[in-house]
Amino acid sequence: MLPQAFLLITLLNINVASTSNIIKTLPGFRGDLPFKLETGYVGVGGMDDVQLFYYFFESEGSPKYDPLVLWLTGGPSCSAFSGLVYENLGPLSFDYAHSIGNKPKLKLNPYSWTKVANIIFLDAPVGTGFSYVKNWEGYSNLNDTLSAAQTYEFLRKWLMDHPKFYNNPLYIAGDSYSGIIVPMLVQEISDGNQDELVPPMNLKGYVLGNPVTDEKRDNNYKVLFAYLKALISDELYQSMKKNCKGEYINVDLNNTLCVEDLELYNECIEDIHSGQILEPSCTLGASPKSAGSKWNVNYFSDKDSINLLLSFPQLPRPWCRSYNYLFSYIWANDKTVQDALHIQEGSIKEWERCNKTLQDSYISDVSSSLVYHENLIKKGYRVLIYSGDHDMVIPYVATMAWIESLNLTVDSRWKPWFVDGQVAGYRVQYSDKKYQLTYTTIKGAGHTAPEYKPEECHAMISRWLAYYPL
Secondary structure, three states: OOHHHHHHHHHHOOOOOEEEEEOOOOOOOOOOOOEEEEEEEEEEEEHHHHHEEEEEEEEOOOOOOOOEEEOOOOOEEEEEHHHHHHHOOOOEEEEHOOOEEEOOEEOOOOOHHHHHHHHEEOOOOOOOOOOOOHHHHHHHEEEHHHHHHHHHHHHHHHHHHHHOOOOOOEEEEEEHHHHOOOOOHHHHHHHHHHHHOOOOEEEEEEEOOOOOOOOHHHHHHHHHHHOOOOOOOOHHHHHHHHHHOOOOOOOOOOHHHHHHHHHHHHHHOOOOOOOOOOOOOOOOOOOOEEEEEOOOOOOOOOOHHHHHHHOHHHHOOOHHHHHHHHHHHHHOOOOOHHHHOOOOOOOOOOOOOOHHHHHHEOOOOOOEEEHHHHHHHHHHEEEEEEEOOOOOOOHHHHHHHHHOOOOOEEEEEEEEEEOOOEEEEEEEEEEEEEEEEEEEOOOOOOOHHHOOOHHHHHHHHHHHOOOOOO
């Protein structure tokens, strides 16, 4: 613990500007919450114009000793609430069977990662979820570099406001597009510790699920993934390899043989749901249409049309997982819910699971995070990378390829790991002096792996945080 005089000086230098509230009850959940939930805002940037909203759950195990995890949902622009409630990372989930009309019910999640860790779920970048900016210009030129810097400032200020977590092992975690931001943030924290910035952070490592790493390379591996999952024929794959020479992105249009192969390839995969290739792909003719990663509420003519979806026996077939996301729109936009969460009144027009407007204006100024992974090897951190093996958005073969490019020592070769006597996935362990990296697949999972395989992913994170082999 820092001396009181040092703490006072530090607070004056950092200018902590935050608000926080302990939440005892929530609309949709019966009775008092059986865990500690805090929500609040931390101001970052010039004049604290950017107000980043967070949900913080103390560990249901041993808050004093369990790790502190900062979770960043991907997108960019998808709310932390999506990871919290849909990816089964938080202690609450929607009770679909008992949710009627405009009153979604919540229930306890037995596979919450908060059973083994204190977790901050952060709505970042600004414009995501309940995070907002006092001056509209704060939304302009928002990019990876600025997002990482603001998140670092958030974490410093949050820790100054919560000094009892200084000594807890700190891990930065996220999935999907956070594969760009998390390594950048870890680098900033590492540099800050080296420069003796306050507060000192007990950074131990980072966790990434189906991470975007290098968009071009990630996308290029979709063809190999499609072949390995029997979505395209061996004949077509061999022809593509020969005619496209392994390059399937930014193809030379004069290469007619390659272009023809790609057209056949697109025919084979165009009706596949890339987030989980075994689940239905929703189309306008059969179900509400997803606009990118955001639910397009405007597709419906009125609220009654939306309400029809909440009665599962009447759902149009085929069922699509994105129907579940509707509950978050209804719940998070309810005035009583926002009052319970202590949302600043008038700060946002409408809560969205993924802010498509922000996503469209966001500038991806870092094309690859691989250099950050390479730089962090010498820091000796622990790293966990996991992939749902039925995800074609960021195929597991793409993630394996960049990990292998790090030229690490293989400590334990590819082998299965188990949950309840069943194969839960396959893992391989690497090292370089004190640096340790575990890569694992989650068998049968999609892009946001814990959403599809909550029990297996809970076992994965519990074992890994406890330094226990998967």
